[in-house]
Amino acid sequence: MAPKQFTLDPGTRALLHDLEVSTARVLRRARLPAGLFAHGAVTLTTEEYYRFWDALDAEAADPDLAVRIGRALSVEAFNPPIFAALCSANLHTAAERIAAFKPLICPMNLRVTFDRTGLTIVLHWPEGPTPPPLLVAAELAFWAALARIGTRREVNPTHVTMRRPPQPSPAIAAYFGTHIREGEADTVTLSAEDASLPFLTEDESMWNFFAPELRRRLSELEASATTADRVRAALHERLPAGESSINAIAAQLMLSPRTLQRQLQAEGTSYQAVLGDTREKLARRYLADRSLPTSQVAYLLAYDDTNSFYRAFRRWTGLTPEAAREGGHLAHA
Incomplete structure (x- = not known):
């Protein structure tokens, strides 16, 4: 079977610009084509996807890069599945929708649980090479960014864990509102109250516009497995x-x-x-x-x-x- 492919959206180039990181140097480090973003959305294998994030980490040489990524995220830099999730009523609904379509844009699956203790999102990576630490940290930072963009409030997670957490950092603690602790899995938890806050970006008609195409793409991905x-x-x-x-x-x-x-x-x-x-x-x-x-x-x-x-x-x-x-x-x- 051909290796699975994941979409690296052209918005990534805008994100690198905002981070003041050279796209050309990152692609060269990752052994990817110099004109990768020249023709719109591109697809990468898991190995290529991981190489891209390792190269970004090495090029930036910043232990707090995940925080900078979280702060630099904007609607313009989001993939369509993430943009569609912002149309949701709240973070809980957005997490369920993202979990369904995440395999389209990243070599990862999400498990979402929601109860009185809060909304917990667990990252599950494919067997094989360990995912780059920057990618894991950035995925966790994304959830705080999504909650803040959707609610226009400074929402903080209550608990964040990584199997291989970074060194304690004031910048990381300030961004999340808590330290990243060592745990059995890569997870982020937000309170039930914060996960239920209404998204000011809610737009069900826009979601209904995006959803059929996302479902079609997901069906194609699943059919190839x-x-x-x-x-x-x-x-x-x-x-x-x-x-x-x-x-x-x-x-x-x-x-x-x-x-x-x-x-x-x-x-x-x-x-x-x-x-x-x-x-x-x-x-x-x-x-x-x-x-x-x-x-x-x-x-x-x-x-x-x-x-x-x-x-x-x-x-x-x-x-x-x-x-x-x-x-x-x-x-x-």
């Missing part, structure tokens, strides 16, 4: 929540378990094979982070207990998790 790809993406979301059963994943994909298994068999695989492969790759990634205890890795992979994870990892590698860590045997198979 195999069933195994879709199962892996769903597992990335559901495993940390303790859900690994075919029933849970089939429900998320709006299929019956029997249909899901039949489609996987047609692709020469099975649910258990995809589950095992996904768990193994995630286990290698998690264990590479020595701050995560083995028991926590087992939890993130939805194992009932640590011993079950040990047995599975030994079956995959012939080693214990500790031996793999110490011996440097964590490269992806």
Whole structure:
């Protein structure tokens, strides 16, 4: 299957200008064509997308660049799905809409939860290379920017976490209204009250104008993915929540378990094979982070207990998790 492509909007060039960063130098560092933005919207693979953000980070050489990006964001620099989200009634509705269409513009899925404790947005990245820290921080900063643009109020998150947070910075703390703390996932939480504040940019007629085209593009993206790809993406979301059963994943994909298994068999695989492969790759990634205890890795992979994870990892590698860590045997198979 051809690699998935994600839209890097021409508005990115305006953002780089506002950041006083040379577009030409960033593209050169990222090994991307010099005329990338010459013909409107461009598409990048995950690898190219990550290279772009790594190059931007290196070119700017500013530890607080994510804050500058958050402050520089404007409606003009937004992709159509984000502009359409500003037509929503409030941040909660906007987050649900963005979660549906985010795969069009970034190699990432979002999980949105909303209850009395607040609106929490969790970033889920594809298996493979770790996303650039600047990209993660900028995605988190985006939510504060979106809330402020929509409500015209200085809305602050109540809680922000990153798996690899930046060094504490007065500028970052001032922007978010709180420090970015180390956590099991990349998340941002806003109070239920702030998430329900009305967007002054609400325009349902504009949303109705954008939505059909966005749905068409999303359908095309999903049609290009195999069933195994879709199962892996769903597992990335559901495993940390303790859900690994075919029933849970089939429900998320709006299929019956029997249909899901039949489609996987047609692709020469099975649910258990995809589950095992996904768990193994995630286990290698998690264990590479020595701050995560083995028991926590087992939890993130939805194992009932640590011993079950040990047995599975030994079956995959012939080693214990500790031996793999110490011996440097964590490269992806």
